[in-house]
Amino acid sequence: MKISERNLIDIISKGSLKRARGLLCGIGDDAAVIEAGEGRAWLISTDALFEGVHFDLGYTTPKKLGRKSLNVNLSDIAAMGGVPKFFLVSIGIPKTIDEGFVKSLYASMAECGREHGVELIGGDTSSSKSDLVISVTIIGEAKSGSVVFRSGARSGDSIFVSGMPGFSALGLEMLKRRIKKPSMFIEKHLDPTPQLKLGKWLADTGIVNSMIDVSDGLILDLDRIAQCSKVGYIVEIDKIVKDKKFDEVAGKMRLSREELILSGGEDYSLLFTVGKRNRSKFLKLLKQEKSFCDTIYEIGRITDASTKKAVDSKGRTVKLPKLGFDHFL
């Protein structure tokens, strides 16, 4: 029997107790949020990478895999507007993996940790019968008042996305077709960058009212914001990305540009919303931030819950592909 990730999250949520003391947010956001006193909050999240599901040892290296294991978790902290502090690693190692691989994996996690000021503080090591499994738990910190949840979007909000959704999915397709030449798309897939500075900056503006990282596809992750906020959305596909190289490579590979953009996973961009009356203030603040301003696109608006669609430049509805990337489908 097949289990969809959404089903599973329903099962898990039902099993959960009512909200405990000190818990500001439990299941259903990028990270759980726990009150830490003195106006601070802890952010805690866990994400595992499974061989044959999230990575293929024929495509990646221990160095890139170590970085990615940590970076996908750092991205969850970015999506809440927090600062990451500590991480733990639970690893299952099959007989096919040697000590050199493991050393390189941990060295690259430590290196990646140093880049972001995050320390490895514990974990668990085990053998695994078949597949390599790397499960990371990340602990971050934020001011209680400035944590950004998935649930704050309101009808009329503008939707923004950072970076180029679809790049990672294009890179994965290239790897699957054994295209070996260096490519920024492949690089984006194997070694994604968590948007920690941007996430913190967005939270600090005080006017970003919902946020998520694009891990499973633009539409699927936007749909998560919509579900949590009880709203709908219209995405203007032509506003998302205009990258000549992307269009050229996708075209040559006979891949649908729209499908890559709307349902490609693992970009770890940030997708967020800003209320109507704060929009011009936000655009003004953004203009002053030279490191971010050229990488953020306004791609649509939040509507009431009855509308969920993407349109092209002429306002025609673009067929929504299956809802992004579900690890169970």
Added chain:
Amino acid sequence: MKISERNLIDIISKGSLKRARGLLCGIGDDAAVIEAGEGRAWLISTDALFEGVHFDLGYTTPKKLGRKSLNVNLSDIAAMGGVPKFFLVSIGIPKTIDEGFVKSLYASMAECGREHGVELIGGDTSSSKSDLVISVTIIGEAKSGSVVFRSGARSGDSIFVSGMPGFSALGLEMLKRRIKKPSMFIEKHLDPTPQLKLGKWLADTGIVNSMIDVSDGLILDLDRIAQCSKVGYIVEIDKIVKDKKFDEVAGKMRLSREELILSGGEDYSLLFTVGKRNRSKFLKLLKQEKSFCDTIYEIGRITDASTKKAVDSKGRTVKLPKLGFDHFL
């Protein structure tokens, strides 16, 4: 190439940064300890169960497996003297597992959580190519001053253990030999109980100077205390357990009583030390605690680092079996 767990912990520790601000204890104890302000500390630990390594779906049920996944983590909090608060679950589900199994697994984790006042606050769900993997992260709390580490044992200390080491290993042997009839040994293996009340009580006495839970075998875990504390030990094997039924079943199965006791894993007893000058005070306090006093045995003493041995009632050295249960050997 084979990797020993000890090797791996060395690799991991080397990759770690120097101690971060607010970190009271990183890699190398049952849980990491982070300062939480106002004299409190957070305890964080992660432990994964891998199909074919830690459990066999032919032996266990989703209900028992769910409980065990959480309980082995609760045991890490018990071993630090803390109170568990929250947990996260990262799960990898192969195609062979159906939705009913997953529902039952999560329901039993939630039930077990309720028993201990612990709430599920997040996690990650994925498919897995081959094996079922359940990785749990536990978050607990304690007074900063009363956390008990592995590193506090001193020469001359008395060594104590709670419960009956070896019961779980005997149960596992029974399962492997397809012995189906109900048995407390099998029950102990499939559904172990974390010693949370005992761990907290021991920490609150203020005179227990080192502690660990017996997850990988009495001698291996005692050796971890010895390594962290830079000391040695003499274990008096005949003082450990005198259980007629245990001796009878082990005898019938032609298993070495000593080997089961010294190197059997997964009992989740607590192993701890008390300084020479606090010994009688401790025994007096213990006598007043009717719920614990009959389940705690004084089994030896801490020596300087040059001695590491087990002896029988006549003082003869008992051969130490290979150092307990290493998931890599």
